[in-house]
Every structure is written in C-alpha cells, then in structure tokens.
Amino acid sequence: MEIDLREPVVAGTFYPRGAAALEEDLRRLIELQPVRHRLLACISPHAGYVYSGGVAGKLYGHLDVPRIVIVLGPNHTGAGAAVAVAPHERWRTPLGDLPIANGLGRRLVDRAPLATFDPKAHWREHSLEVQLPFLLARRPDLEMLPICLAHLRLDDCLDLGRILARIISDIAEPVGIVASSDMSHYLPEEEANRLDHLAIDAALTRDPAKLYETVHRHGITMCGVVPATVALAAANELGAVGGHLVAYTTSGAVSGDHSAVVGYAGICFHR
Secondary structure, eight states: OOOOEEOOSSBTTTBOSSHHHHHHHHHHHOOOOSSOEEOSEEEEOOSOHHHHHHHHHHHHHTEEOOSEEEEEEEOSSOOSOSEEEOOOSEEEETTEEEEBOHHHHHHHHHHOTTEEEOSGGGSSOOTTGGGHHHHHHHOTTOEEEEEEEOOOOHHHHHHHHHHHHHHHHTSSSOEEEEEEOOOOEEEOHHHHHHHHHHHHHHHHTTOHHHHHHHHHHTTOOOTTHHHHHHHHHHHHHTTOOEEEEEEEEETHHHHOOOSSEEEEEEEEEEO
C-alpha cells in the first residue's frame, strides 16, 4: 500500500474540473424521486456527463446511497491485475478527497484468489472515477472501495460476487454496489437499441449467468459486463428480489448522429 492518493484523470474532459461547475451539473442532472430504493446494487454508465449524465442522474436520484459503496469497473487500459483493488488511502475529486475502505479491501484480497492490491489498473481508468461525483452528491460522507476488473470467466465472476456478498454480510452497516458500464458501442441506433435491450432484459431476470451469456452470445459490446455480472451475483446472495430499468438513452440523443451510437442504461436491483 505504498500509494496514498489517486488524482483524477478525466476531470475537465468527462466532467467539469472545478467544484462549482461540477456541483451545478450535478444539481441539474440528479432528479430526486419521491420513492427511492436503498442502493443494493445498480448498473450505471460512465461516459462523459454530456452523453450519459442524464441517465446516471436519474439512477442516482432513484437511490438512497449508504455510507459505504463498492464500485466495480471494467479495465479499459489492460494494465494491472485481473481483480485490481485500489491500494490508495484517498481518491481526489473536485468535490474533495474521498476515503477508501481499505479494511474492506483487505478482507477481499484475503478471501478472493484473483484479488490483489494494485494501483496500475487505476492510473488511467475512467470507469470508476466518473461515478464518484454522483455518489458524493448523494452521500457526502461516502467511503468507497474501487475495484477494476479485467475480463473474467463466468465462474470467476460468480465466485467473486459470492465472496463480496459474504464480506458485506459480515459488516454491521449497509454496503452498496455500483457496476460501471456503458452498453453497445458505435452501432446504428436501431441495432444498438435491439442489442442493448437483450442485455437489459437478461439483467432484469437477475440471473448473472444469463446476462453474461447473452452478452457473449450476441456479441454485445457492453464494456462492463463483468462488473455487472459480479454485482448481480452479489445482489442475489444479499437478498435481491427485484430489478428495473430506470433510464436508457444513446449518444445520438445529444450528438444527433444516429449512425454510430453508444448506449447508456441505469438499472437498479433491490431487496
């Protein structure tokens, strides 16, 4: 654990660098709902806020966020370990430094054979970082554990989900799980919608194997299928009884280019 602080790498590109501008964006994007679910597990997009922030804002406005959250993201860079637990003490954001749940991370590393403390996977990875301002806006005293995942076999996803659930069950307070994922990448809008809803429908069955196998069988370019599979496996162990789509859109709604879009879904799983 030689590294204390992780600096943000996409502040100023994916979301505003300055605190005031970021807070203004979050106030605009987060739509608080009168009836909310406590965050058990969810799937949230991780593109620039101009594209996916509306979906993320609807999702986080639909959730009550517990003090401790595990954030699972895909490894876009290929650097680092297959299950890379952040070793830092803090992650810096424009809204302030965010403490890392190192004790929770140590329990995971001790119990999960593939998990290791590794900063390399986190150096340039954006998928976890873009969730943090939304989480902090909903829970200013947040403590979180960032985990970056390479592509894992289904059995490894299911094992990791079960281990996470057991660790969470041992904690005296609620712990939420966020799986960071965009949906189809750079397809015509009609095709992206069709494929994305195959994956969404599979996720809503709450069967992690069905989600994983549907994405692979149909070649759906859902970059966070592994985090989503792990999160769903953990949610089931923790007593999930329902799931629903909160919001869906594509980049074409903003860019006007419907010939090659990226899809964004916000999905909630609850007890």
